[in-house]
Amino acid sequence: MESTGRISNKETFFIGLMLFSLFFGAGNLIFPPELGLNAGEHAWPAIIGFLISGVGLPILGVLAITYIGSSDAEGLSRRVHSKFAVAITTLSYLTIGPLFAVPRTGTVSYEMAIVPFLKDGGSSLSLLVFTLIYFAIVYALALNPGKFVDRIGKIITPFLLLVIFILLAAAVFGPLGTYQAPTEAYTNYPLFKGITEGYLTMDTIASVVFGIIVVKAIEDRGAKDRLMIQKTAWKAGLVAGICLGVVYAGLGYLGATSATAISAQTGHEILAAVSNAYFGVYGNVILGLAILFACIPTATGLISSCAIYINRRFPRLSYPLLVLLFTLLSLVIANFGLENVISLSVPVLHFIYPIIMVLIFLAFLDKMIGERRSIYQFAVLFTGIVSLNDGLLAANPDWGYPGFLALPFAELGLAWVVPALLGAVIGFVVSLFQK
Numbered sequence: 001m002e003s004t005g006r007i008s009n010k011e012t013f014f015i016g017l018m019l020f021s022l023f024f025g026a027g028n029l030i031f032p033p034e035l036g037l038n039a040g041e042h043a044w045p046a047i048i049g050f051l052i053s054g055v056g057l058p059i060l061g062v063l064a065i066t067y068i069g070s071s072d073a074e075g076l077s078r079r080v081h082s083k084f085a086v087a088i089t090t091l092s093y094l095t096i097g098p099l100f101a102v103p104r105t106g107t108v109s110y111e112m113a114i115v116p117f118l119k120d121g122g123s124s125l126s127l128l129v130f131t132l133i134y135f136a137i138v139y140a141l142a143l144n145p146g147k148f149v150d151r152i153g154k155i156i157t158p159f160l161l162l163v164i165f166i167l168l169a170a171a172v173f174g175p176l177g178t179y180q181a182p183t184e185a186y187t188n189y190p191l192f193k194g195i196t197e198g199y200l201t202m203d204t205i206a207s208v209v210f211g212i213i214v215v216k217a218i219e220d221r222g223a224k225d226r227l228m229i230q231k232t233a234w235k236a237g238l239v240a241g242i243c244l245g246v247v248y249a250g251l252g253y254l255g256a257t258s259a260t261a262i263s264a265q266t267g268h269e270i271l272a273a274v275s276n277a278y279f280g281v282y283g284n285v286i287l288g289l290a291i292l293f294a295c296i297p298t299a300t301g302l303i304s305s306c307a308i309y310i311n312r313r314f315p316r317l318s319y320p321l322l323v324l325l326f327t328l329l330s331l332v333i334a335n336f337g338l339e340n341v342i343s344l345s346v347p348v349l350h351f352i353y354p355i356i357m358v359l360i361f362l363a364f365l366d367k368m369i370g371e372r373r374s375i376y377q378f379a380v381l382f383t384g385i386v387s388l389n390d391g392l393l394a395a396n397p398d399w400g401y402p403g404f405l406a407l408p409f410a411e412l413g414l415a416w417v418v419p420a421l422l423g424a425v426i427g428f429v430v431s432l433f434q435k
Helices: 009-023 027-066 082-099 101-117 124-141 148-173 189-200 203-220 226-257 269-314 319-334 336-361 373-395 402-406 416-431
Strands: none
Touching: 009 027, 009 203, 027 101, 027 189, 027 203, 027 226, 027 269, 027 416, 082 203, 082 269, 082 319, 082 336, 101 124, 101 226, 101 269, 101 319, 101 336, 124 269, 124 319, 148 226, 148 269, 189 203, 189 226, 189 336, 203 226, 203 336, 226 269, 269 319, 319 336, 336 373, 336 416, 373 402, 373 416
């Protein structure tokens, strides 16, 4: 089929910037600096690993949607089974919504915008007071999001980027310190440790949702056939990927080169300390406000999209009720504190990420696979068994089956790779005996 519309490079560029703004959340700022600080002299291999899973996989997730021609977020997983599609998509929405990503926006805002100005370094009471106000605003906006979130996001995101690039420029041209020795986790396999750290962005999970938005944006500009949509998505993905890569790499470098000059250990502490070192209290004020106002639209959008999806699946649950429930759940989880929210998310991400990755890779082979659904089914089944075990081990070393640690690549955090391949082969053999 010939293309029915041509999209200019300028329009493609702006679609790429839109995709970048979708992925770029203020919460993601805290992981690269911490990775850089802990990786120390091995920072660059670790940063490359982070870019693979924090940038490369999310962009591939968006492109996968264009390859299968899906019009909804269940398109990838529906090839396994319709009920599985509902389950994994619901879990994905909840993960990037009220379970982890939304609470993280509240705790990051608190740590970056409030804690630097508290003499006691913050307390459970001050966190509760802040999150009550923060999520009340999010709830009010999510009830009637309209174009407010979009407009605020388009104003705040460039401002946040400007603040970050000023900070990165200061770090590049006048680093505070130098690299330190890597921590134990980054001593032997920094590249692969960086890959698993990239899971924390949750962007690969979100890419399935964002892919639908990108396809819609491309179609609205005149592209109707799949080839033109795919071509435009590749270009837009390249724009978004370069922007994300530059920001993440810069933040990782900032964390690595400030290690010997500051006493901070976590990502938000590093950013606060470096901002203060370069620009004094004004640096903390500007960075804190930028992150606060960037997090509110992000949280509002995530709560709204999650409520819309669940409402469509379960119409008896009204949209306003779901917004209220998800906001209250986010409020409760946020009050566990930032580090605990991140810790709670790790087991779930170890379970869900490999499954999403396998679905993304299979999507690019969809034309070759055709109607052989058993390939999807067995590949996902074998992956899910191992990734569930990885998640249990991440939650508690006594909960999982340690025997899976003997699988190839297990020490790299990729124990699921060989089972996924084996499952795909078995699925192909099974398909030969199916009509």
